[in-house]
Amino acid sequence: MRETATSDADRFLALLRPIERDLETYCRRLIWEPQEAPDALQNAVMRAYAAFDRYHEDASFRAWMFKILTHEAFALNRKHARIARHEFQLEPEELEGLPFAGEPDQGGSRPLSTEALSEVLEPELAAGLKTLTDTERAVLLLRAIGDLRYREIGESLGIPLGSVMGDLSRARQKMRAYIARSTRRANLLEEN
Amino acid sequence: MRCEEVQSLHGPYLDSELGARASLEIEQHLKSCPGCARLFAEEQKLEAGLKAGLARGSRTPALWERIERSVVAAAPTAPRSRPPGRVSEPSGWQALLWGLGEQLRAGLRRSPRAWAGLALVWGVILVLDLTASEPNARLVAGQGIPSVSEIRFAWKQKQLLMADLAFALEPAPAGKSSPAPPGPHSDRQTDNLNT
Numbered sequence: 001m002r003e004t005a006t007s008d009a010d011r012f013l014a015l016l017r018p019i020e021r022d023l024e025t026y027c028r029r030l031i032w033e034p035q036e037a038p039d040a041l042q043n044a045v046m047r048a049y050a051a052f053d054r055y056h057e058d059a060s061f062r063a064w065m066f067k068i069l070t071h072e073a074f075a076l077n078r079k080h081a082r083i084a085r086h087e088f089q090l091e092p093e094e095l096e097g098l099p100f101a102g103e104p105d106q107g108g109s110r111p112l113s114t115e116a117l118s119e120v121l122e123p124e125l126a127a128g129l130k131t132l133t134d135t136e137r138a139v140l141l142l143r144a145i146g147d148l149r150y151r152e153i154g155e156s157l158g159i160p161l162g163s164v165m166g167d168l169s170r171a172r173q174k175m176r177a178y179i180a181r182s183t184r185r186a187n188l189l190e191e192n
Numbered sequence: 193m194r195c196e197e198v199q200s201l202h203g204p205y206l207d208s209e210l211g212a213r214a215s216l217e218i219e220q221h222l223k224s225c226p227g228c229a230r231l232f233a234e235e236q237k238l239e240a241g242l243k244a245g246l247a248r249g250s251r252t253p254a255l256w257e258r259i260e261r262s263v264v265a266a267a268p269t270a271p272r273s274r275p276p277g278r279v280s281e282p283s284g285w286q287a288l289l290w291g292l293g294e295q296l297r298a299g300l301r302r303s304p305r306a307w308a309g310l311a312l313v314w315g316v317i318l319v320l321d322l323t324a325s326e327p328n329a330r331l332v333a334g335q336g337i338p339s340v341s342e343i344r345f346a347w348k349q350k351q352l353l354m355a356d357l358a359f360a361l362e363p364a365p366a367g368k369s370s371p372a373p374p375g376p377h378s379d380r381q382t383d384n385l386n387t
Contacts, residue, residue, distance in 0.1 A: 009267045013260055020256050025249025038255050045259050049266060125245050143207065144246040150209050169203050175242060 012052050015061040016045065022062075023069055026145045029129060030073045030138060033080065040076050044069040066146045067156035070138055077134065128178035132171050139164055140171035193221050198228050202235050 023044075028037045048055075048068045055064060129137050135157060142153045154164045198221050204210050205218050222229040 009264055013263060016260075016263075021249065021251035022247070024251055024255070025247060028249065029246065038252075041255065042259050042262065046262060046266065049263050122248075141246060144243040145249075150204070150207070165204060172203070172239070172242065176238065 008052060009049075012049055016065070019062050019065060022145055022147075023065060026066065026141050027069055027073055029126070029141055029145070030070070032077050036076050040069065040072045044072040047072070060148075060152065062146065063148050063152040063156065066142060066148060067152075070142070070156050074134065074138075124179060124182050127182075128175045131174050131178050133167075135159065135163075136167045136171040136174070139167040140175070143168060193217050195221075195225060195228055198222070198225075199231065202232055206232070206236055206239060 024037070024041060027041050027044075028034060031037050031040055044065070048065055051068075055061070129140075132140065138157055139153055142148045142156060146153075148156070150161055150164045150168075153168075154161050157164075159167075198218055201210065201214065201218060205215060208215075210218070222232060
């Protein structure tokens with residue numbers, strides 16, 4: 001029996017180790033209070049291990065772990081009731097700054113380039129994520145960091161597939177709009 | 193497919209979430225529509241940049257070492273350390289029994305087959321005990337328990353037998369003054385009286 005338990009722990013850790021970095025990155029971006037990320041990770045891992053006998057080999061361990069971690073992070077966010085305080089909505093004119101659909105940049109500054117997005121500073125990314133609702137942020141991060149399928153994202157959050165697509169589209173638009181606005185602001189500062 | 197319809201599906205298409213038929217239709221449209229093809233290429237680059245920025249992170253070794261240790265410690269039958277509360281070691285026969293128990297436990301831990309052997313020995317002992325005690329049980333059941341009157345009767349018989357024996361062994365009354373040969377105590381008593 002002891003050998004079985006040990007092998008269970010070994011098997012669990014063998015599945016966990018390859019995704020530890022992604023789990024931590026996801027958690028730190030999803031949770032409002034950065035200092036609570038270690039607790040959220042530890043709680044999620046222990047919950048997953050406690051339920052490991054109910055995990056089926058044919059399911060994606062990655063998706064399973066991200067789902068548990070999402071619930072843990074949401075619980076902590078709700079516990080501190082900080083969602084409303086952190087979230088703020090973008091104005092409609094800010095959404096118009098999207099580079100998609102070939103629209104010319106309304107601000108007259110340089111259009112948002114791929115390089116600009118990939119070199120976005122960490123504070124800008126963090127601030128951009130705060131423009132999203134909890135669900136939009138989770139959908140975006142589960143796709144970008146978790147690399148989950150739409151179906152897996154829907155199962156993780158308990159929302160239908162159509163909502164996943166809608167939230168993901170809105171989240172991407174908001175992030176690009178925020179970054180485009182930051183870029184324009186930086187360009188104006190350079191010109192002045 | 194019209195341009196508006198194709199552009200509305202750019203997200204699921206680039207995320208490889210569309211079915212084979214829809215994907216094929218979009219691919220065909222992009223081949224024949226340079227405008228949509230350019231927009232899709234730009235969209236793909238932007239999404240890749242955003243994804244790279246969001247996925248930028250690191251693993252904290254100390255945190256994960258702590259978490260992994262917690263997992264190992266939470267294993268249901270993980271070997272547990274002896275509780276620190278026990279301060280005095282057993283002595284004398286307790287130490288002997290403790291040592292024997294430790295040896296037995298260590299042996300059983302090393303060889304799980306020992307459990308099967310132990311169970312087999314107990315099984316044999318149980319079978320032998322049952323077969324040996326079965327006739328006796330029947331015998332006792334057949335005899336039954338004697339009643340109180342039977343016990344009294346047997347006790348009376350024994351008393352009469354003892355009385356008969358005592359009467360038969362009693363010597364004839366030849367001389368009433370012939371005392372029994374004195375023992376050591378009698379000697380001492382006689383000496384005391386004489387003095």
